[in-house]
Amino acid sequence: MTARDQREFFTVKTVSEALTGFRPERRTPVESVGLDDALGRVPAEPVSAPHALPGFARATVDGFAVRAADTYGASEGLPSYLDLAGEARMGRPPETEVRQGTAVAIATGAPLPPGADAVLKIEHTQAATPELLEVLRPVTPGEGMVRADEDAAPGDELVRPGRPLRAQDLGMLAAAGIVELAVHARPRVSIVSTGDELVSAAAPETLPVGQVRDSSAPALAALVREAGGEPSFAGIVPDNREALSEKLREALQGSKPTTLKGSDPLSRGDLDPSSAGCDVLVVSAGSSVGSRDETAAAIASLGEPGIWCHGLAFRPGKPTILADCGGVPVIGLPGNPRSALVVFRLIGMPIVRLVGGCTEPPPEPSVRARLARDLPSAAGRLDVVQVRLDGDEAEPLFGSSSLLSILTAADGYVVVPEAATGLAAGSDVEVMLYR
Amino acid sequence: MTARDQREFFTVKTVSEALTGFRPERRTPVESVGLDDALGRVPAEPVSAPHALPGFARATVDGFAVRAADTYGASEGLPSYLDLAGEARMGRPPETEVRQGTAVAIATGAPLPPGADAVLKIEHTQAATPELLEVLRPVTPGEGMVRADEDAAPGDELVRPGRPLRAQDLGMLAAAGIVELAVHARPRVSIVSTGDELVSAAAPETLPVGQVRDSSAPALAALVREAGGEPSFAGIVPDNREALSEKLREALQGSKPTTLKGSDPLSRGDLDPSSAGCDVLVVSAGSSVGSRDETAAAIASLGEPGIWCHGLAFRPGKPTILADCGGVPVIGLPGNPRSALVVFRLIGMPIVRLVGGCTEPPPEPSVRARLARDLPSAAGRLDVVQVRLDGDEAEPLFGSSSLLSILTAADGYVVVPEAATGLAAGSDVEVMLYR
Numbered sequence: 069m070t071a072r073d074q075r076e077f078f079t080v081k082t083v084s085e086a087l088t089g090f091r092p093e094r095r096t097p098v099e100s101v102g103l104d105d106a107l108g109r110v111p112a113e114p115v116s117a118p119h120a121l122p123g124f125a126r127a128t129v130d131g132f133a134v135r136a137a138d139t140y141g142a143s144e145g146l147p148s149y150l151d152l153a154g155e156a157r158m159g160r161p162p163e164t165e166v167r168q169g170t171a172v173a174i175a176t177g178a179p180l181p182p183g184a185d186a187v188l189k190i191e192h193t194q195a196a197t198p199e200l201l202e203v204l205r206p207v208t209p210g211e212g213m214v215r216a217d218e219d220a221a222p223g224d225e226l227v228r229p230g231r232p233l234r235a236q237d238l239g240m241l242a243a244a245g246i247v248e249l250a251v252h253a254r255p256r257v258s259i260v261s262t263g264d265e266l267v268s269a270a271a272p273e274t275l276p277v278g279q280v281r282d283s284s285a286p287a288l289a290a291l292v293r294e295a296g297g298e299p300s301f302a303g304i305v306p307d308n309r310e311a312l313s314e315k316l317r318e319a320l321q322g323s324k325p326t327t328l329k330g331s332d333p334l335s336r337g338d339l340d341p342s343s344a345g346c347d348v349l350v351v352s353a354g355s356s357v358g359s360r361d362e363t364a365a366a367i368a369s370l371g372e373p374g375i376w377c378h379g380l381a382f383r384p385g386k387p388t389i390l391a392d393c394g395g396v397p398v399i400g401l402p403g404n405p406r407s408a409l410v411v412f413r414l415i416g417m418p419i420v421r422l423v424g425g426c427t428e429p430p431p432e433p434s435v436r437a438r439l440a441r442d443l444p445s446a447a448g449r450l451d452v453v454q455v456r457l458d459g460d461e462a463e464p465l466f467g468s469s470s471l472l473s474i475l476t477a478a479d480g481y482v483v484v485p486e487a488a489t490g491l492a493a494g495s496d497v498e499v500m501l502y503r
Numbered sequence: 504m505t506a507r508d509q510r511e512f513f514t515v516k517t518v519s520e521a522l523t524g525f526r527p528e529r530r531t532p533v534e535s536v537g538l539d540d541a542l543g544r545v546p547a548e549p550v551s552a553p554h555a556l557p558g559f560a561r562a563t564v565d566g567f568a569v570r571a572a573d574t575y576g577a578s579e580g581l582p583s584y585l586d587l588a589g590e591a592r593m594g595r596p597p598e599t600e601v602r603q604g605t606a607v608a609i610a611t612g613a614p615l616p617p618g619a620d621a622v623l624k625i626e627h628t629q630a631a632t633p634e635l636l637e638v639l640r641p642v643t644p645g646e647g648m649v650r651a652d653e654d655a656a657p658g659d660e661l662v663r664p665g666r667p668l669r670a671q672d673l674g675m676l677a678a679a680g681i682v683e684l685a686v687h688a689r690p691r692v693s694i695v696s697t698g699d700e701l702v703s704a705a706a707p708e709t710l711p712v713g714q715v716r717d718s719s720a721p722a723l724a725a726l727v728r729e730a731g732g733e734p735s736f737a738g739i740v741p742d743n744r745e746a747l748s749e750k751l752r753e754a755l756q757g758s759k760p761t762t763l764k765g766s767d768p769l770s771r772g773d774l775d776p777s778s779a780g781c782d783v784l785v786v787s788a789g790s791s792v793g794s795r796d797e798t799a800a801a802i803a804s805l806g807e808p809g810i811w812c813h814g815l816a817f818r819p820g821k822p823t824i825l826a827d828c829g830g831v832p833v834i835g836l837p838g839n840p841r842s843a844l845v846v847f848r849l850i851g852m853p854i855v856r857l858v859g860g861c862t863e864p865p866p867e868p869s870v871r872a873r874l875a876r877d878l879p880s881a882a883g884r885l886d887v888v889q890v891r892l893d894g895d896e897a898e899p900l901f902g903s904s905s906l907l908s909i910l911t912a913a914d915g916y917v918v919v920p921e922a923a924t925g926l927a928a929g930s931d932v933e934v935m936l937y938r
Contacts, residue, residue, distance in 0.1 A: 121908075286538045472654055
């Protein structure tokens with residue numbers, strides 16, 4: 069079959085349609101992790117405070133625990149005087165009480181003695197005698213301290229499900245004595261590369277003309293990790309529908325199925341979605357039209373409901389396939405490495421996050437810049453244009469979508485939305501920055 | 504000793520002075536990692552292309568390899584005709600040549616046959632007979648293809664030292680057959696917590712009044728990981744100079760030194776910086792003035808050149824210590840958990856990155872917003888104010904710096920720079936977003 073015999077039939081969707089319409093229901097199971105391993109993990113359920121935090125009223129300044137009423141009217145010109153009645157010790161239950169007319173020395177963080185309702189800063193006092201404190205300014209009740217439940221009342225939500233845990237969330241959990249919590253397992257993302265021209269990145273140094281190393285798989289694996297997933301390589305298969313179908317079924321099932329000689333590897337029905345070998349299947353397709361058709365046919369053979377879209381109104385990334393094969397989302401990427409990475413960043417990473425239970429993705433860095441040149445674009449199609457930043461100017465990087473160097477030279481990218489018919493030089497644009 | 508006996512003597516610096524002036528020379532050693540583990544790692548040296556990439560001229564469209572000159576003048580009304588001379592196969596050296604007046608069928612990604620200098624898109628052709636191709640549009644040399652060295656010429660820099668590796672960088676390295684490279688080891692960051700009131704987050708459920716769990720250490724460990732470091736907990740020590748000195752020396756030396764009974768744990772000189780047990784030492788100090796003084800004295804005892812600054816013109820975070828103890832940067836953090844995290848994010852993370860060889864930190868997410876309320880600030884002092892975002896409005900969150908809930912409720916923070924004396928409600932501010 070030559071290229072000219074091939075014709076594609078696309079069920080084309082816009083990127084917005086794909087992002088809102090293709091929402092797999094699959095979620096990874098719940099597992100328990102310790103705080104040490106919890107950064108960025110996605111809580112599977114809300115976690116509430118088991119008791120009040122900090123748990124007792126504490127001083128927030130160094131000074132003296134007092135009854136605020138005892139300080140009213142005090143000034144440098146007309147100080148009040150309080151009897152010194154000991155010291156509140158750090159880390160221990162208070163041993164003394166603050167009675168009317170007395171003060172107890174206290175350091176930041178120590179528990180407030182009974183009877184006290186404020187802490188006077190040391191700077192606003194003077195020692196009159198070793199037993200007598202001169203008060204130079206008044207305090208109001210609650211000043212210089214936090215209440216026993218000021219950080220959290222019992223039952224307050226400490227972390228919410230769906231949002232990846234940040235450093236401060238781990239601090240709050242630790243403060244509450246919660247050192248293990250239920251999170252979604254990392255989505256297992258299986259990556260299959262196809263293409264008669266592909267060899268492994270680790271192949272011997274000199275390649276015959278025509279062969280290229282698989283650059284997409286390692287880069288896609290990195291994006292999977294950024295999205296909180298656990299990538300695995302299923303390997304490279306040639307552009308052959310039967311070989312590809314078998315490889316995809318293997319990846320979905322988690323192990324090579326034992327097939328009797330002569331059985332049809334395209335037959336459906338023997339796939340058990342609940343014990344699937346991966347949570348998301350990514351096919352880095354061959355680059356030619358023929359190879360893409362084989363990929364579509366192989367994906368269609370994997371299970372119901374099957375292909376959701378074949379083609380995105382997207383440059384670079386038109387030949388993208390989204391499918392649901394027996395409950396596992398399958399993403400067929402364009403063959404050009406740059407297109408594959410751009411599509412996976414825009415479409416694939418949100419799917420990996422969602423399957424991993426993440427409903428509030430972390431914010432991505434971006435910066436406003438002035439476009440250095442006109443960007444033409446067709447209406448109804450979303451364009452992702454790589455740019456290099458030079459001060460506050462964004463210089464578009466043009467070239468074949470087979471070139472990875474355009475991505476490595478880029479600091480970020482500009483999205484020309486579907487409604488726009490291009491952007492004029494000098495436009496104020498938002499550049500999404502690579503981390 | 505009561506709190507009122509304590510007075511602090513600060514060598515106060517501004518945050519800008521700290522960021523530009525405290526630049527440790529220490530760098531972690533170089534190690535080799537495979538591509539699978541290289542995401543976010545910091546290359547220790549430049550990596551160049553060992554040969555041209557893609558290595559051979561390739562078609563970037565499906566169509567026909569031709570001599571461009573043979574198509575000049577062709578149009579739908581007046582087509583040119585070329586003899587079909589076979590097919591360029593994907594992944595194999597070309598078997599046919601393109602001679603004058605001939606065309607060779609070719610798929611995207613296949614190697615260009617000798618003699619061809621362009622690829623005609625299939626859409627711009629028609630089959631006249633099985634052996635004859637009708638050309639409906641002309642092509643120019645170089646069209647529909649990439650050159651053998653268009654992605655990289657031999658010797659081109661593929662990744663540069665000091666910038667953490669991104670997904671596309673891994674793709675480029677894979678394309679070049681580089682599956683292992685030299686990166687800086689992750690900085691080992693030892694975290695020591697001090698405070699008579701502190702117990703481990705994992706302590707039994709009910710604590711006596713006065714005790715609190717160590718929330719800073721797990722949160723700081725998470726920030727260390729975000730900065731590319733490898734955290735380790737050295738443990739909790741009471742507010743006691745001798746105990747603290749010994750713990751800090753242990754952390755610096757990597758193992759508990761065998762000291763003869765009666766030896767002075769504050770003695771200097773037996774520390775070997777080249778075999779230090781950590782690359783950065785973080786002390787999460789006790790919260791009271793007395794405890795902070797003990798911390799400063801213990802840090803000062805660790806080695807030359809010693810304390811660089813004691814105090815930052817920074818809210819919250821004034822009682823910060825920066826020191827260089829025998830070649831290991833030491834960061835003494837404020838005792839309040841919120842202050843500790845804010846200071847470590849602003850001052851500590853850049854130090855961890857630098858020690859790990861990272862000279863081009865990844866961009867941080869931020870967003871422009873309208874300030875919902877006035878933010879007072881003293882000139883000469885940098886203020887970090889936590890904010891919650893409500894649409895495009897930034898609502899400042901006020902409260903004691905001992906409260907972690909202000910950090911967990913925040914979406915990000917606003918920096919009121921040293922030169923400003925506050926920001927008025929309605930100001931356009933940049934909110935640095937938590938990920």
